[in-house]
Amino acid sequence: RYERLEHLLKDLLIAFYQPAPRGGYIRHGWRRNDSSLHEPSGHPEGNLDCYAALRLTGEDGMARQIKTWLHTVLGGSRLPLDLYTWRVLALGPPYANALAVPENDLRYRKTVRWKGRPVMGFFHGAVSDVNNLWIDGLGQMSCAYVEAGDDARANFYSNQMDALIIDREMGGQMTRALPYTANGEGGFQWVRLDRGFTSTAAWYIFAKNRFNPFTLRTTPPR
Numbered sequence: 255r256y257e258r259l260e261h262l263l264k265d266l267l268i269a270f271y272q273p274a275p276r277g278g279y280i281r282h283g284w285r286r287n288d289s290s291l292h293e294p295s296g297h298p299e300g301n302l303d304c305y306a307a308l309r310l311t312g313e314d315g316m317a318r319q320i321k322t323w324l325h326t327v328l329g330g331s332r333l334p335l336d337l338y339t340w341r342v343l344a345l346g347p348p349y350a351n352a353l354a355v356p357e358n359d360l361r362y363r364k365t366v367r368w369k370g371r372p373v374m375g376f377f378h379g380a381v382s383d384v385n386n387l388w389i390d391g392l393g394q395m396s397c398a399y400v401e402a403g404d405d406a407r408a409n410f411y412s413n414q415m416d417a418l419i420i421d422r423e424m425g426g427q428m429t430r431a432l433p434y435t436a437n438g439e440g441g442f443q444w445v446r447l448d449r450g451f452t453s454t455a456a457w458y459i460f461a462k463n464r465f466n467p468f469t470l471r472t473t474p475p476r
Contacts, residue, residue, distance in 0.1 A: 264311045267304055272296065277322030280304040298327050298337055302344045306468040321345065331355050332380040335362060339394035342401050343468040350402035353395070357407075366436045373417045377440065384440035389418055389432055393457025400464045400473050412461040422450055432458055 270281045279296025301320050308317040324345075328337060338352045356362035361380035365372050366387055375387035376395060392415050399408035415432065422431040431450020435442045459465075464473045 260311060264308070264313065267308065268313070268316065271316060271319075273319075274323050274326075276326050277319040277324075278316075279320060279323045296323065296327070298324065299334070299340060302337075302340045302468075306344045310470065331359065332361075335376055335378050335388065335391045336394060339391070339398040340468070342398040343394075343466050347402055350398075350404075353398055353402060356391075356395070368418055368436055371417060373414050373436065375411070375414055375436070381440060385437075386439040386442060387418075387436040389415065389434060389436065389451075389454045390457050392418075393454070393461040396461035397457070397464070397466055400461075401466055403476070405476055408461070408464070412458075415458050415461065420448065420450070422448070431455065 267280050272279055272281050274296075279301050282295075282297035282300045301324060305317050305320045305324070308314075308320070324341075328341060333355075335356055338356050341349050341352045356376055359380060361382045362376050363374065364377055364385050364387055365374045366385055367373070373387065375389065376391035377384055377386055378388040378391060392411050396408045396411040396415075399405070399411065418432055418436065419430050420433065422429050429450075432454035433447045433449065434445045434451040434454060437447070438445060460467055464475070465471070466473070
């Protein structure tokens, strides 16, 4: 059903490829009212996505070049959380040690109180003066631990998400939802804690089903 769209998107990514001193990357950017399509550099999160997409569509050679480039930009211990989780999900178990950064750094890993009980999870960055959870990150960490082969940590973080589920009435029907964050700290005052987000629901479903959206594989419990 989506074969034609798949090929068009793959061709678009290939057209955006930019060689680099080591490997290469898919250029990124905003259209800026059509005055400029691309930024002058690659976007690491986006290139993890592109690596996975090109692997899934058989473009292994270009994917290898992107992987080489990613090795040059993914250093450091204060990166956005998804550059640790997505690295494992896209590149596989050999990169499992990346999860040790947010797991062992309390600038990422937080415990908040939600409806009277403690819930442990992660903020999206290394920030010491914010005590909040980026709920997408809980699902991402669970899925990444599945990929890494650590079922105990995977189950722990997917179960933490259960405590954050809220009841939500929509169109006269009672539903369940997950808000985007656990509170408004860290610039998230705009988050409605009585409403859900699509991304948090998606990562919850991925985590509970042990599904890796970067490889489209489900890993049975070990």
